[in-house]
Amino acid sequence: MPLLVQKFGGTSVADSNKILAAARRAIQAHQRGDRVLVVVSARGHTTDELIALAKEITDRPPAREMDMLLSTGEQVSVALMAMAIESLGVPAISFTGAQIGLVTDSYYTKARIKNISSDRMAQALADGKVVIVAGFQGVDENYNITTLGRGGSDTTAVALAAVLGAGACEIYTDVDGVYTTDPRIVPEAGKIARISYDEMLELASLGAGVMHSRSIEFAKKYGVPIHVRSSFSDAPGTWIVGEDDARRLGVAVTGAALAKDEARITILGVPDRPGAVHSIFHRIAKANLVVDMIVQNVGTDGETEVSFTVAKGDLAETLVAAEAAARAAGARGVTHDAEVSKVSVIGLGMRTHTGVATAMFRAIADAGINIQMITTSEIKISILVERSSAVAALRAVHRAFQLDQVHAFPQPDFSPERSTTRAMTLVPLVEVDSGGNGGQGGGTVREQGMEDLVVAGVELDETQGRITLFDVPDRPGYSARVFAAIAEAGVFVDMIVQNVSEDGRTNLSFTVPREAVARAEAAVRPIAGGQVSVEPAMAKLSVIGVGMRTHTGVATRMFGALADLAININLINTSEIRVNVGTDIDTGKAALECLRQAFDLKG
Ligand SMILES: Nc1ncnc2c1ncn2[C@@H]1O[C@H](COP(=O)(O)OP(=O)(O)O)[C@@H](O)[C@H]1O
Numbered sequence: 001m002p003l004l005v006q007k008f009g010g011t012s013v014a015d016s017n018k019i020l021a022a023a024r025r026a027i028q029a030h031q032r033g034d035r036v037l038v039v040v041s042a043r044g045h046t047t048d049e050l051i052a053l054a055k056e057i058t059d060r061p062p063a064r065e066m067d068m069l070l071s072t073g074e075q076v077s078v079a080l081m082a083m084a085i086e087s088l089g090v091p092a093i094s095f096t097g098a099q100i101g102l103v104t105d106s107y108y109t110k111a112r113i114k115n116i117s118s119d120r121m122a123q124a125l126a127d128g129k130v131v132i133v134a135g136f137q138g139v140d141e142n143y144n145i146t147t148l149g150r151g152g153s154d155t156t157a158v159a160l161a162a163v164l165g166a167g168a169c170e171i172y173t174d175v176d177g178v179y180t181t182d183p184r185i186v187p188e189a190g191k192i193a194r195i196s197y198d199e200m201l202e203l204a205s206l207g208a209g210v211m212h213s214r215s216i217e218f219a220k221k222y223g224v225p226i227h228v229r230s231s232f233s234d235a236p237g238t239w240i241v242g243e244d245d246a247r248r249l250g251v252a253v254t255g256a257a258l259a260k261d262e263a264r265i266t267i268l269g270v271p272d273r274p275g276a277v278h279s280i281f282h283r284i285a286k287a288n289l290v291v292d293m294i295v296q297n298v299g300t301d302g303e304t305e306v307s308f309t310v311a312k313g314d315l316a317e318t319l320v321a322a323e324a325a326a327r328a329a330g331a332r333g334v335t336h337d338a339e340v341s342k343v344s345v346i347g348l349g350m351r352t353h354t355g356v357a358t359a360m361f362r363a364i365a366d367a368g369i370n371i372q373m374i375t376t377s378e379i380k381i382s383i384l385v386e387r388s389s390a391v392a393a394l395r396a397v398h399r400a401f402q403l404d405q406v407h408a409f410p411q412p413d414f415s416p417e418r419s420t421t422r423a424m425t426l427v428p429l430v431e432v433d434s435g436g437n438g439g440q441g442g443g444t445v446r447e448q449g450m451e452d453l454v455v456a457g458v459e460l461d462e463t464q465g466r467i468t469l470f471d472v473p474d475r476p477g478y479s480a481r482v483f484a485a486i487a488e489a490g491v492f493v494d495m496i497v498q499n500v501s502e503d504g505r506t507n508l509s510f511t512v513p514r515e516a517v518a519r520a521e522a523a524v525r526p527i528a529g530g531q532v533s534v535e536p537a538m539a540k541l542s543v544i545g546v547g548m549r550t551h552t553g554v555a556t557r558m559f560g561a562l563a564d565l566a567i568n569i570n571l572i573n574t575s576e577i578r579v580n581v582g583t584d585i586d587t588g589k590a591a592l593e594c595l596r597q598a599f600d601l602k603g
């Protein structure tokens with residue numbers, strides 16, 4: 001009998017009528033012949049209210065007690081949902097995270113799932129019951145209650161779908177799918193019919209609150225098709241699936257996102273030598289802070305600058321770690337800006353389309369907005385702007401890529417039965433104890449930790465060269481002009497790195513195919529006011545996988561391995577699915593080998 005997982009978010013269980021409506025949906029699926037497992041979040045704004053309550057008592061509630069408190073929100077919902085389903089004549093049973101053996105590590109308020117025992121759920125499903133599980137919560141090995149971080153019920157739902165081998169995981173929410181950007185901010189946003197895991201991973205981590213990014217990591221690892229849809233209508237929603245199922249020809253940009261509450265930290269005057277960057281991020285990672293948008297540009301006079309962003313709420317804690325790290329690394333100092341936002345565009349089509357950067361920078365320039373920092377990866381471009389211009393920047397970009405016209409590119413409906421979406425082959429598929437219960441999928445997942453980092457590979461690219469424009473003016477429109485000139489010369493740009501400016505001037509680096517370096521140089525010379533440096537060949541090393549950003553240690557491990565070999569890093573950019581660095585061309589092969597070892601990959 002097929003198994004369906006349905007997750008109802010806080011907005012979908014806010015009051016008793018909504019709970020009854022959600023119950024009817026579960027019953028419908030049950031009556032169609034599916035085994036049904038429902039995951040629910042706390043009602044409405046309960047989690048926010050519980051946080052406020054704790055803050056009334058103390059400014060610094062102990063994290064363990066915070067999780068004890070927050071988990072109650074979901075416990076209320078599961079009980080009410082079970083009552084609702086029973087009242088409509090269908091047997092149902094509710095479980096807390098502890099009761100289904102959802103075991104996590106002990107990082108309160110941001111715990112990661114280690115394993116889940118499916119016996120009890122499988123038995124209840126086999127008995128014909130609708131099973132209701134509290135999202136967002138688990139227990140550590142000592143039975144302390146933990147929570148998975150805000151929005152974590154999505155992760156519970158997809159993890160359960162993976163463990164139990166569900167055909168799909170439905171996420172019911174207050175929008176009828178994933179939109180080209182947050183429809184609350186840009187009402188003309190359009191609904192996307194299908195989106196790939198990687199695109200959704202980037203969108204979610206870049207600010208699209210509709211899905212918890214860790215849930216997409218799970219879905220990608222285990223090949224779980226996700227259907228995001230409305231609790232209040234039967235309209236088909238958005239399928240989040242593997243690349244082959246999602247691909248749309250002719251479209252470069254799939255969506256745009258805004259992360260409004262960001263803070264930027266810059267470490268000034270970092271000695272431009274092997275190991276310096278590593279020592280900085282090592283300290284920050286030890287504090288378990290999630291660092292985003294790391295940008296390091298080519299150094300001058302033996303010094304370089306490294307900038308990164310963190311969630312604004314983490315600024316104070318990160319500054320403490322960053323200042324200690326800067327002192328230890330012999331850097332000149334630390335600056336920060338708490339009033340910045342990140343605007344990003346994402347799309348698989350960027351791998352093959354030129355001119356996306358140009359169009360984005362042009363749109364921002366035309367809106368009269370200055371770009372403070374730039375970082376790119378294969379399928380995304382992110383820029384940092386001042387917070388007061390952020391919404392205008394997002395709208396400008398959304399318009400520039402005609403994302404409001406998404407309905408003009410219809411995609412056929414998706415059916416999980418015909419899907420080519422599969423688990424990543426490197427992930428041992430969920431191993432189940434044979435001593436279970438008659439092939440109902442019982443047993444215990446025997447992986448190290450279901451949410452452990454997955455590094456799919458390391459890559460060396462020796463086909464590119466690098467151009468750096470030094471001392472460029474930090475004003476609206478400059479980068480648009482540079483990349484327009486390069487696009488006109490027909491050159492495909494890969495990495496773009498622009499760090500935050502000191503004294504109104506900054507450096508802008510980018511990489512292009514080796515054979516196009518001379519053409520690109522000729523194109524930008526007339527625009528560059530200051531010095532232009534050209535590296536005709538460079539090595540680009542990438543660590544690729546799932547969970548690159550949420551696992552704080554990846555970049556650190558990469559930088560550390562290179563530092564051990566005394567390989568200097570010239571350029572850095574990061575994304576949710578990869579960390580890229582540029583090094584001198586003659587170090588490429590040794591660097592590749594040492595990264596393979598550092599990440600336990602075979603050659
Ligand atoms: N790209 C996007 N597409 C759809 N919704 C988005 C997007 N980006 C942000 N959102 C926001 O996410 C909200 C749904 O997430 P959330 O409030 O966490 O719901 P739930 O309580 O169901 O988990 C939507 O109301 C929408 O405003």
Ligand SMILES: N[C@@H](CC(=O)OP(=O)(O)O)C(=O)O
Binds near residue numbers: 008135150151
């Ligand atoms: N209740 C938790 C977990 C969650 O996922 O909620 P929602 O599904 O409403 O985003 C939170 O508010 O963070």
